[in-house]
Every structure is written in structure tokens, then in C-alpha cells.
Amino acid sequence: MVMVGDDALMLRTQAGDRDAFAALIDRHKHKLVNYLTAMARDRDRAEEIAQDAFLKVFQHRDVYEERGQFAPYLYRIATNLLRSEDRKSRRREVLLGMFSARRNGHNGVRPSQEAQLLHGELCGHLERAIAALPLRFRSPLLLREIEGWSYRDIASVLDCREGTVKSRVHRGREKLRTLLTPYWNGGRT
């Protein structure tokens, strides 16, 4: 079976072939949803953003240029969507916090989170630690460590230089290590 490249599928999509676009979705959906879930810590939200990203790619299919960079292009759109959603929700949280701070007596940790902490599951700690990382470190670290992307492709997603990506991955690792050290048991899970 001959594997058709992403660019070829995009060219066919530009020519009006919807099956080609469906094939592109099938090819990238799982990895994209996995990346976005790790980024957003919410699978449903990740799936919504992934759908929006594919939709955006389709809507702007005419401006896509064939450079063998479809995946970075798709992930850049998805990351930007997530970033803009994060900004919106942060603004909303600040506004809501101003009104609910007095009524809400607890310290911001939900009961389920407290229970998880008590269980001491490293996986839960890891997910929380990832979520606590600033987006500029989270995105390159996950693409590098989980998706196994090259620094060049990550640089293309984040629209920055390779050196910047390397530095951010390194600093992201450091930050995660600092956050996880209290729960570290020598790598035995």
C-alpha cells in the first residue's frame, strides 16, 4: 500500500476532495488529542480544540503552502487555540474570583484533588505538575518527550528558534523535577 503524504492530501483537499481531508484527520487525530489532553488536562476540552483546529485548517486550506510541514502547522493552530482559550478562562477566573472569594472558604484545592494527594499517585502528581508549568515550557516539553518531535519541528510549531526550544525543554524538565521530587520513589511506579 502506498502511503500518501500530508502535503499530497492537503493538495487534494484544496482541490475539493473531502475524503482526503478525512484521511488527514484520521492520521493525526489521536496524537493531537493526546497532546492537547496532556496540555489542557481535560480530554473533552482537548477533543473540542482538536476539532476546531481541523476546522480551521480546512477553512484556510487555500493559504496552506506545501512545505512538508503539515503536522507543525496543525499543532501550531491547536496550540494557539488552547493558548487563547486559556487566556479567556484565566480572565474569567480572575473576575469570578473577585466575586466568590468571600463566599468560598476553601483553599482552592477541590476534594477530589485532596483525595488524590492523599493517595500519593505519581501519575496524578505528574499531571498536576504538567498543568502547573507555564505554557511556553509545557508545549515544547510534551511535544519532545511524549510525541518525540524534533527540535526543528517544535520550533516551527512555536514559531521560535531551535535554541529557544532546547532551552525551554531543559527548563521545563528542571521545573517538573523540582515539582515531583517530593513524590519521587526512585522510578518505581
Added chain:
Amino acid sequence: MSTMRDEDVGPLLKELPRHQASSDFTERVMGRLDHEPSRSRPPRRRLAWVAAAVLVVGTVAFTSHTLRQREERRLAETRLEEMRREYRALEAELEQLRSLTSDVEPVLELGGTDELDFIFDGRRFAERSGARAEPVSHTTR
């Protein structure tokens, strides 16, 4: 408890459970393509739209500027005409005043007694060459 190193982070991240897209993910996206109209237009067509918009905005701005200039010029001309009229009126008034005072003799009555009047006749004074008024007292430097 051993110390965690940076190298331990990568394998730990790879151990995270992998999440998959839902089974109807592709169908849902394709379904949304039908409902949401494409916002993308061919670049040339978009360029034509931008050019047309720039042309319209430019024309409106130019017309507005020209009209404003024309209005300002009209107001300035009206004001100038008013000033000319006012000048002509003042000139006529001045001429009238001159004609009224031309017949008056420059004669001053300085006082006097029952038998004698002291009168200053300006015309005679002006006729004498080299005549000039001298103050009662003055200091020469």
C-alpha cells in the same frame, strides 16, 4: 529515597496514559464542515476586496477633505467681503466727519476782560514761518 534527576522526567512522561480521539471524531469534524461556511477566499479575490475597500475609503476621505476645504474657503470669502463692507462704511463715515470739520476755523478763545478778548488764531500762527510752540519751562540737555 534517591534524588530525582532531569533525565528521569522523560521516561516518566512517556508512562502517562495515552488518550485517543473518540470513535466518531472524524465524522463530527466532517459534519461541522458542512454547517460552518468557509471563511477562506482565494488570495487574489481577497486582494481585490482589500483594494476595493482601500479605494472606497480613499475616495470618501478625499471627497470629505475637498468638501471641507471648499466650505472653509467659502466662509473665509464671506468674512473678507464683510470686512470690505465694514471698511467702506468706516471710510464713508470718516469722509463725512472730515467734511463736517473742514469749515471750522482753528480759533481758540483764551479768555479776557469786558474790553479785551484774547483769541488764538491757528491759521495766522501756521502762516508765520519758523514759528514753533515753546513750553513755559523746559530743560535743554
